[in-house]
Each structure stands twice: as structure tokens, then as C-alpha cells.
Amino acid sequence: SSDNYIFPYLIGNETPIQQKAVIKDIIRRINKRLKKIGNELGISGISTYTARHSFASVLKRSGANIAYISESLGHSDLKTTENYLASFEREEREKNAKLLTNFRE
Numbered sequence: 001s002s003d004n005y006i007f008p009y010l011i012g013n014e015t016p017i018q019q020k021a022v023i024k025d026i027i028r029r030i031n032k033r034l035k036k037i038g039n040e041l042g043i044s045g046i047s048t049y050t051a052r053h054s055f056a057s058v059l060k061r062s063g064a065n066i067a068y069i070s071e072s073l074g075h076s077d078l079k080t081t082e083n084y085l086a087s088f089e090r091e092e093r094e095k096n097a098k099l100l101t102n103f104r105e
Contacts (some may be wrong), residue, residue: 053088060085 034049038046
């Protein structure tokens, strides 16, 4: 039922394909509005992805339990969360490597 959701866009009787379509459309609309807000504030790259990424990064850096992060992100498998968090570390290393490269120029 829609009582199971914070935002009742899903009624609860949708097929998995219908759920995915509804969620995809909502994310698209939210990202469109976030982009508009970001443009007005002079901030680029705001999206549901960056919000999710920031949420998980802050929790990880704060020492939150990976099981809690996994549940918060809706992952059904801890390995998914571990891979997701590991990608942050790779991105951070790449970003720092670019800083060093730019410093030498």
C-alpha cells in the first residue's frame, strides 16, 4: 500500500516493470528541478546521484556501520554496498592524482 512509502508515488500493486518506470520518471523530474535550483545558486552537478553519493560518503567517513549504510541505500547485499563505497575511494584517489598532475604544470 502507499502507506509503506514516504512519498506515495507507488500504490503498492505495480509490477516491477511499472515500479521501475515510475521511479525513473520521478528521479528524472527531481533531477530536472535540482539542476534548475543549482543553476540559480551557481552550483553545478547537483542530482539525486550526487545526493546519494554524498550521503553514503559522509556516513562512511563518520565511521557508520556498513550494514547501516547498506540498509539506508536499499541494497539487498552488503557486497553491493562495499563495491559502491570502494568506488568512492577510487574517485578520491583519481581526484588527488589530478591535483598533483596540475600542480606540476
